[in-house]
Amino acid sequence: MRLPLVLLWLGAAAACGPGRGFTRRHGPRRLTPLVFGQHDPNISENSIQASGPAEGRITREDEKFRDLVPNYNPDIEFKDDEGTGADRLMTQRCKERLNTLAISVMNQWPGVRLRVIEGWDEENAHLEHSLHYEGRAVDLTTSDKDRSKYGMLARLAREAGFDWVFYESRSYIHCSVKTESSMGTGAGCFPSGAVVRTEEGPRDIATLRPGDRVLAADENGKLIYSEVLTFIDRDPNATRSFVQVSAENGVVMTTTASHLLLLAAAEGWRPAFAADVRVGDVLLTRGPGGVMRPSRVVTTSTVVRLGVYAPLTRAGTIIVDDALASCYALVRSHSLAHAAMAPLRWMARWTASKDTPRGVHWYASALYSFGDFVLPSSYRYR
Incomplete structure (x- = not known):
């Protein structure tokens, strides 16, 4: 699928999708x-x-x-x-x-x-x-x-x-x-030192390369290993503000404010920007036997860290610092972002490379920028 078609689809999704975020106003707002x-x-x-x-x-x-x-x-x-x-x-x-x-x-x-x-x-x-x-x-x-x-x-x-x-x-x-810095460069990221889990054991996220397989979750919430296809954003030298979310079981997740975390919900999980996570919300964390374990958030804070890394996995999810996160940012819907990023996952599959260029991926930058025009403000990170 070519980029213009994806952007048109994203606009259509914004115009026709369900939920109160897509309600059209009739007349000026007082x-x-x-x-x-x-x-x-x-x-x-x-x-x-x-x-x-x-x-x-x-x-x-x-x-x-x-x-x-x-x-x-x-x-x-x-x-x-x-x-x-x-x-x-x-x-x-x-x-x-x-x-x-x-x-x-x-x-x-x-x-x-x-x-x-x-x-x-x-x-x-x-x-x-x-x-x-x-x-x-x-x-x-x-x-x-x-x-x-x-x-x-x-x-x-x-x-x-x-x-x-x-x-x-x-x-x-x-x-x-x-x-x-807290607004980021157009993609949600994790800092240097954030830990991911590969089939060979834990790794610093800064050492990941396309082709590595990291712990993630499938659409049913089951823990799986998923291939890293490319990076939505990567800059080892950037310093940025991050949100640090701590859970009662000792898990501490650090990510940018606009990144989507996948929190426990009755239907499995619900997406939330890291900046919107509150004490009492429930993180989904790595548990035994291929299942995730819920744990309540006890504190949130802001820290400054070096390095920004946003790996894109085939599953569209990733376990970082033993907590579940989406690979996406800025758009409140994980499923919408995952569908819109399908062409990037397809391109990365057919242009496999171990190269890890610095900065925001051109496709993600174009898509996020376009989303500013077609998505209602309730669906965007502001």
Whole structure:
């Protein structure tokens, strides 16, 4: 099957598939302003489901400073009290969300522009672990400084894609975003040091090559050995934020936030993004006799690790660190992702190679990018 046909099929699946994620809205959705003191989502800013933990202050001498980008959007007014242009500096993700919000503001209130009163901070004006120090947070008003608009401004900011929005003050709203590293490169991955199990014994995932056979699970939930066909993503030198999920039987799974884990459910398993796993959810872990053993999640946390590896097995599943995971990411449905990746599995079978190129596989990158346009937001990792 050629790539265009697969993309058309994926679009059709998104349009016709069952479930509430595919419901079509009839008419515009009514937006509800935030009230003073409210934040959305209703969790801590530093939760992995929101903007995530601080990763460290960025100074002008820091190597990460070059990752901050200036925003010269003429539709945005920057206060720039310092006169250094610091308020224009931000991460690429923050810039994209801000530019989207600027359009929404002009559409909501013709003649009014978005106003940034605080962006990246280098003058210690915030609390110790503020995301302003990383260019991941902005404080906003409207250009007319009409405080009656700020509740709706906060709602528009959330709709524009900011990961955490807080109607923090009567004078402004606070918005922040996830790190670029936590969003990944388009594929869910495991770090160097993650353990897989081959027929010869346990191995570091970094040593895997196409043709190796690793422990996985078939569609009935039975443990099997499945061939590694290729890598959806592979970069030994990348440093990234990972979600670490610990179960009561001692199993600890480490993966990127957008990766799909396969949790225990009445019907066998259910897919969940790693970022959405909660204490009390049940991991499926390696058990004796070719069956999996359920174990409840007791903690989740965020860690930074070196290396990203996303092997693609023929089964589409893999046991990593003794817990069951999908080989896929970004799309909430394991079965949909597995079907859409069928051509890649077919291509890998007929172009067998021990080569392990670095980066995201071109097919996966194209498919995930296309999915941003055809899949409802409830089916995508955001």
